[in-house]
Amino acid sequence: MSGLYIHIPFCSSKCAYCGFYSIPSLKRKADFLEALNQEIAARKGDLHGEKVGTVYFGGGTPSLLKEEELETILKTLHDHFEIDPEAEVTLEANPDTLSLDYLVSLRKLGVNRLSIGIQSFFDEDLKYLSRRHDAQHAQDCLLWARAAGFDNVTIDLIYGLPTSDADQWNRNLDRFFATGFPHLSAYALTLEPNAILTKQIEMGKVLPVNEDDAVRDYEILYRRAEENGFQHYEISNFCKPGMHSRHNTSYWFGVPYAGFGPSAHSYDGVSRQWNGSSLERYLEQPRQGLPVGDSGLRDETPGYGRVEKEILTPEQRYDEYVMLRLRTMWGVDLSAMKQALGARFSTYCEKNAQPLIEQDRLSRKGDVLYLTDQQMLFADGIAEALFW
Ligand code: SF4
Structure with missing residues (x-):
């Protein structure tokens, strides 16, 4: 079965370490949603009628969308693709956007897997990363997720932080394992060339990153995961047996998928296509009367604007x-x-x-x-x- 990926490019503000394409403002949200629904409709033939086994809302911060906005996108997807009733439907969420009511509404919409960007259960780490939530809120939203009926929850943690030592990293992992949730994604802090943190370190404003700390924490991570019955199924991903991300695993196995929204990639088994990393250019297409996502469109500037395509040798x-x-x-x-x-x-x-x-x-x-x-x-x- 194939997959659908929907990229929501908005965030409330920019995290210091972030190297992803995201826009720290919701000003163009309504225009974006209109273009996104048009793109989905225009590309309904992309998967050639193959059944969809996974739907993934990534970003950015998809949990900035209101219940009714997500409902419309899901309806458009269902109208144009054959989605399996047992499909895995994942939504990436940031703690600062979550409340118990919102989580209950996500569950009602058919979202059955949550990926929550916790990053750390300690305030000094969260401050260093300039995350918008604090440690207490991180804990609270995991309790709310459980109360709303989510069992399939994964959290992201970041290791190799100069604000943490081996003992604190162990305590971070303790807090995750205590939740009983079945999946963990853990990433070493990397300094992206365009990230605010990289510049802050260069200017001596914040603590520098030491690669040895990341190696130390990685060794703690895989050992603790194994002790807790988790499989290390991908470099950065750990799960209880059978609870791997079906969507991400299908990327690694070359399963076809269609991606919508600025910077989203698609793969049909032979070629790869992607939308440029620019919301402005993404929104220009319908205004010019061209269907968004028409793979016949080519842009002179690689990486920006319309669909780019590469046929793999x-x-x-x-x-x-x-x-x-x-x-x-x-x-x-x-x-x-x-x-x-x-x-x-x-x-x-x-x-x-x-x-x-x-x-x-x-x-x-x-x-x-x-x-x-x-x-x-x-x-x-x-x-x-x-x-x-
Ligand atoms: S929430 Fe994620 S995508 Fe948004 S700025 Fe932070 S790290 Fe980047």
């Missing part, structure tokens, strides 16, 4: 296959690769894997190449060594 498909699968606990299955891409690629991969296995940088069980928790720290370099 077999070699690019091989590189993606290696890069995405190696990040997961399922690894690279050489016989599945042979079937999907051909013997030329699986033979090449096996040959290049051998020296890495001998150097203990990569592991092999039967036909499957995979990374241990420790080896995952160097996943990018190992994938590169296997690239075409």
Whole structure:
């Protein structure tokens, strides 16, 4: 089954570490919603009638949308795509936008999985990241989520923070495991070139980041996850058995999906398309009388405005296959690769894997190449060594 992704580009304000495309103002929300619903309708044929197994509202902050706005988007999706009644419907939410009433209404709309950007259960960390909620509110909204009937909840945490030490990171994890929720995404703090935090550090205004802290916290993370019965199923993702994100996992397995909204990507199994990272340009299309998301449109400026498209060569498909699968606990299955891409690629991969296995940088069980928790720290370099 395929997937649908809806990108909501608005946030209440910009977090210091954020390198994503997001707009810290709701001024153009009504225009955006109109264009988004038009784009969904215009691209109803994108999945060729294939059933949809996952719907994902990402951002930005999708929980800034009102109940009736989300209801309209869901209705448009249902009108134009065949969505499985058992589909996983995820919505990313930030604690400062959540209340018990709002969570109850999300559940009624059919949202059955919440991804909450907690980031830390400690005020000094949240302040450093310039998040809009405090530790108490982080705890409260998890209680409200449970009370509203959400069992399938994932939270995001950030580690490697200079405001935290190993003991505090352990206490952060204690608080997550105490919730009983089945999924955790944990990311090392990275300094994005365009992020406010990067500039603040350069100017000496806030504490610098030490990479060794992230390695220390990562080792604590995978050990604690295992002790608590969580599977480390992707570099940054941990879950109770069977509770992985179906939507994100389908990206790693090359399942087709259609993405809507500025900066959203789509994949049809052969080519990748994406909308530019500009709300202004996204809104211009209907005003010019052109259907939003018409894949016939091309822009001279890559990355901005209308749909861009890239047809993947077999070699690019091989590189993606290696890069995405190696990040997961399922690894690279050489016989599945042979079937999907051909013997030329699986033979090449096996040959290049051998020296890495001998150097203990990569592991092999039967036909499957995979990374241990420790080896995952160097996943990018190992994938590169296997690239075409
Ligand atoms: S809420 Fe997320 S997308 Fe929005 S500014 Fe913060 S990190 Fe960026």
